[in-house]
Amino acid sequence: MKVTLKIKRFNPEVDKKPHWESYTVDVEPTDRVLDALHEVKWSIDGTLALRRSCAHGICGSDAMRINGRNMLACKALVKDVAKDGVITVEPILGLPVVKDLIVDMAPFFAHYRAIMPYLVNNDPPPERERLQSPEDRARYDDTTKCILCACCTTSCPSFWARGEYVGPAAIVQAHRFIFDSRDQAAEERLRILSEPDGVWRCRTVFNCTEACPRGIQVTKAIGEVKEALRTGVIR
């Protein structure tokens, strides 16, 4: 089938502001948007810049705004997103555009690092692993699925308005460790998230949950962090 890709292009060395360019490619309906973008880059216009790595929905590199919704280009099928044979593709919002579909992820990862995304346990290491009950493990199972693609954070209106907001992805990562019974830094993380640019900036819009390519209940996780801050109890 013929599909027209309408891509938002921006080259900081040439352009003063972004502009749209259209490319028509021949693809199978079951091809992914990433395949269509490859066709453009490899056969029509080699100057198109995009980021991708594993191309199988695991690395999270190819997050982009397709038809106005954040998704991974490697998980979006052409037949599902093409509207009257047209697919619009643009970079994710809220982060500085480096070139075309590539954004600068540095501010995103700065927020990620701020919430201490690693297990903290100052007890002497046991002979084997640090054990926990199946119930305790299940508590944070959903938030272990995050691949840091930034689909959630860059779909959040609060983040668009204020880039200092830690954003849904960082809160999801914090949730993963706060509710881990083996971790000993939950209180510190909750203090970071209780700051004005922390979890209270979430307005429960649910864009993040809708955008997550891993199906994580992001808004629910944020709600659970709020609940821990409200009650002072991590359960």
Place this chain on the structure above:
Amino acid sequence: MTTTTLTQGRTVRTIQPLQGKARFERAMWLFMRYSGLALVFLALSHFWVQHLLIGTHAITTAQTVVFWGAQGQPITLGNVLFRLYYAVMLVLAVGHGINGVRQVAYDYFGHRPAIYKGLMAVVTTIAALISLGGLVALALGAQASSEVAMR
């Protein structure tokens, strides 16, 4: 942080109470939830009283003064409840609105302290004036209310 293990295999931990700005932000977040919920019922009740009990075409200043209860007659319990009802609605609505503006102002101007502080000063002044108006309405004396009713 203290740790307690539940019998169902789930661990429960408690944290120290929040302090300072963090505590204030949490209080404001809770206030927005509770006041928003309360305002839904208060506003619907307001419409019910004004448009169904009194009647859309019978809403006049004189009618309001009768409900307000300050025409030289002893104030009844109904009058007191009517005043309290509108005082609560006023406080919650103004508080909810001002805090909402504070949030939006912080979103867009939080990184520019001068603009943010200036905006908040204007908003606070407006809130103070509205509250003052509410206080006047609550404490509306017999003579003043009669004069209003006469007009």
